[in-house]
Structures are given as C-alpha cells and as structure tokens.
Amino acid sequence: MTLPMLDPDLLRAFLAVADHRSFTRAANRLNRTQSAVSMQIRRLEMRVAAELFRRNTTTVELTVAGESLVTYARRILALNEEAVGKLREHRLEGRVRLGVMDDYGSHVLPAVLARFLALYPRIHVEMETGLTGPMLSRIGESYELVIAMHGEGCESGELLRFERPIWAGSAEHRAWLLDPLPVALYPPGCLFRKWAIEGLDAAERPWRLAFVSHNLATVEAIATQGLAVTVVKSSFLPRSLRGLSPRDRLPALPGAEIRLHVAPDPTRAGIMLADHLREAFAAMPDEPAVNL
Structure with a gap:
C-alpha cells in the first residue's frame, strides 16, 4: 500500500x-x-x-x-x-585562490579538491604551492585561503592538524655519518630550514648547506641518492627515505601545526571551500608512527 x-x-x-x-x-x-x-x-x-x-x-x-x-x-x-x-x-559560482605548502599540495589537496569540485562544479579553485609565509602577508589581497605550517602553540588561524617534522636520509646510503653533515633544505623563510639549522648549531654538529630548492621532489631526490639529509613531515616520509633520530647524531625538532587562514571578508565560495577543508582534515587519520 x-x-x-x-x-x-x-x-x-x-x-x-x-x-x-x-x-x-x-x-x-x-x-x-x-x-x-x-x-x-x-x-x-x-x-x-x-x-x-x-x-x-x-x-x-x-x-x-x-x-x-x-x-x-x-x-x-x-x-x-x-x-x-x-x-x-x-549552483554556486565563484573563484577561490588557495595557498598551501608543497607537500600538502601534492599529497593531500588534490583528492580533497576533487571531492569539493564534484559538489560545486561552478566554483573555480586556483591553488598555489610554495612557502606559505609570504602568502600569509598577502591574504585578502592575493589569497582567500592559506593552509600554513606553524610551530606548536601558534594562535593564528584555525588548527587543522598536528605534524611531526623528522630528519630523513637515504634508505641505502649513510649521508648522516659524513662530517660536516650535508643537508638539503628549502630557501629562507621555511620553518624546516630554520629548525634544522638552529638544532644543528645548538648541538654543535658541523654541517654544510649542500642543496637548496623550492621543490619538494628535488629535495627528496637529493636525499634519496645519499647526497644529503633533509627534513620532512613524518606523515609524508617517502619509501626511498628512512627517518633519522638523535641516535644518528641529529637533534630533535619542534612539533608543527597545520593551520587554516581565511581572508577577513571571504566570498561565499571561499566559505564553502573553508568548510570543506575543515571537514576533510577532521576525517584524516592521525599521522602514522615512524620507527626512528
């Protein structure tokens, strides 16, 4: 009936x-x-x-x-x-400019944005990856949303996720035994670069800046070949690298927070994307344990 x-x-x-x-x-x-x-x-x-x-x-x-x-x-x-x-x-239309770190832009955001654009096909998202420090100074002008990394305890933006920075070196070579230690890092303005240099200096470990690149894949490739060690987020440690620890004469690194920054007067499209990002990050599993 x-x-x-x-x-x-x-x-x-x-x-x-x-x-x-x-x-x-x-x-x-x-x-x-x-x-x-x-x-x-x-x-x-x-x-x-x-x-x-x-x-x-x-x-x-x-x-x-x-x-x-x-x-x-x-x-x-x-x-x-x-x-x-x-x-x-x-049916909402609009354009959202999003800034994000290189690793999140490569490993996390593509799938998240694909789901968002399937729901809102008339919204155009323009994503730029790179150092987010300069992006934050232009939020509201060049960017509507920025996903940036900060040290633990930051009160700026909205906390999305905790991350653990770790030293990483080739799984087949032992660059961390060299003296001075060759390191592959990002340009000035990167927190990993700052923390790595400060930690090595505090530990009085001799080091040299062997390679500098804006590109995540380039830095990881250099480390994979055993030409240097680098710093990565533990959740993105590639198979070609192994995590290193104080047992390898490398200093501990500070914890990191991934935070969302929204322009003061976001568009409706920007608000929708920000909400989608919050939901996506809330559903992400905790970072996997890395044996060091």
Missing part, C-alpha cells in the same frame, strides 16, 4: 496553528485567510487519517496524534530546507 505524501505547505500551516494555538494568528503569520488555513488542516487530517486539533469557540488544542506529528513535521521541513539549500549551493 502506498502511503500518502505529506505536503510541506500543509505541514507549515499545521505548525503555525500548533505554535499559536489559533487559526486566526496562524493565518496572519502565513499571510493567508483563516478559511484557507482551515482547509489546509482538513486536507492534512484526511491524508494522515487522524484528527490533529480539538477546537471549540475559545481554544485550539493538539490531539495525541497532533502532538506526535509536531516533531516529525519540524524534521521534515528542516530536511526540506537543507536539501533545497544544498541544491542551490551546487
């Missing part, structure tokens, strides 16, 4: 009467005549085959069936509004 459908317009009329306990006040709220509201209630009662109100000359009270329907009516209308809102959002 096919059950009758509950018309949202009838449910709105029902809730107006239930909330105001008056057909007259409900009609005023809905900008309809009292007779029109009464007709809607009668149609709804016919559909559910139950009396919803007890009426006399002075009061309007919900029946037991009416009391039961109130909760369902609110849920149905809320879901209806949510569905319509989502469908309208799918």
Whole structure:
C-alpha cells in the first residue's frame, strides 16, 4: 500500500496553528485567510487519517496524534530546507585562490579538491604551492585561503592538524655519518630550514648547506641518492627515505601545526571551500608512527 505524501505547505500551516494555538494568528503569520488555513488542516487530517486539533469557540488544542506529528513535521521541513539549500549551493559560482605548502599540495589537496569540485562544479579553485609565509602577508589581497605550517602553540588561524617534522636520509646510503653533515633544505623563510639549522648549531654538529630548492621532489631526490639529509613531515616520509633520530647524531625538532587562514571578508565560495577543508582534515587519520 502506498502511503500518502505529506505536503510541506500543509505541514507549515499545521505548525503555525500548533505554535499559536489559533487559526486566526496562524493565518496572519502565513499571510493567508483563516478559511484557507482551515482547509489546509482538513486536507492534512484526511491524508494522515487522524484528527490533529480539538477546537471549540475559545481554544485550539493538539490531539495525541497532533502532538506526535509536531516533531516529525519540524524534521521534515528542516530536511526540506537543507536539501533545497544544498541544491542551490551546487549552483554556486565563484573563484577561490588557495595557498598551501608543497607537500600538502601534492599529497593531500588534490583528492580533497576533487571531492569539493564534484559538489560545486561552478566554483573555480586556483591553488598555489610554495612557502606559505609570504602568502600569509598577502591574504585578502592575493589569497582567500592559506593552509600554513606553524610551530606548536601558534594562535593564528584555525588548527587543522598536528605534524611531526623528522630528519630523513637515504634508505641505502649513510649521508648522516659524513662530517660536516650535508643537508638539503628549502630557501629562507621555511620553518624546516630554520629548525634544522638552529638544532644543528645548538648541538654543535658541523654541517654544510649542500642543496637548496623550492621543490619538494628535488629535495627528496637529493636525499634519496645519499647526497644529503633533509627534513620532512613524518606523515609524508617517502619509501626511498628512512627517518633519522638523535641516535644518528641529529637533534630533535619542534612539533608543527597545520593551520587554516581565511581572508577577513571571504566570498561565499571561499566559505564553502573553508568548510570543506575543515571537514576533510577532521576525517584524516592521525599521522602514522615512524620507527626512528
């Protein structure tokens, strides 16, 4: 047997009467005549085959069936509004400029953006990877969103994820035994470069800057060939490298936080992407343990 459908317009009329306990006040709220509201209630009662109100000359009270329907009516209308809102959002158009670190831009964001653009195909996302320090100084001007790395305890932006920086060297070579230690790092402005140099100097470990590159793949390739050691996030440690520890005469490194920065006056498209990023990062598993 096919059950009758509950018309949202009838449910709105029902809730107006239930909330105001008056057909007259409900009609005023809905900008309809009292007779029109009464007709809607009668149609709804016919559909559910139950009396919803007890009426006399002075009061309007919900029946037991009416009391039961109130909760369902609110849920149905809320879901209806949510569905319509989502469908309208799918037609949302706009352009969002996103800045992010190279490793997250290579390993994390492609899949996240693919899911976002499947939901909002009319939004154009322009992603730039690189050092995020300079990007943060231009947020609101050149970037609407920036995902940046900070030291632990930073209060700027919104925390998305914790990361553990580690030293890494070739799985087949032992560059960390060389003296002075050859290191492959990123240009000035990179936190990994700053932490690596400060740690080595504090440990009084002789070192030399053997390679510098903006490109993550280049730095990892240099380390893979045993030409230098480098610093990576433990969650992105490639198979070609092994994690190193103080047992390898390398200093401990500070913890890191991945934070989302949003321009002061984001567009609707920017707000939608920021929400999607928050949800995506919340669903990410914790970083895998690396045996050092």
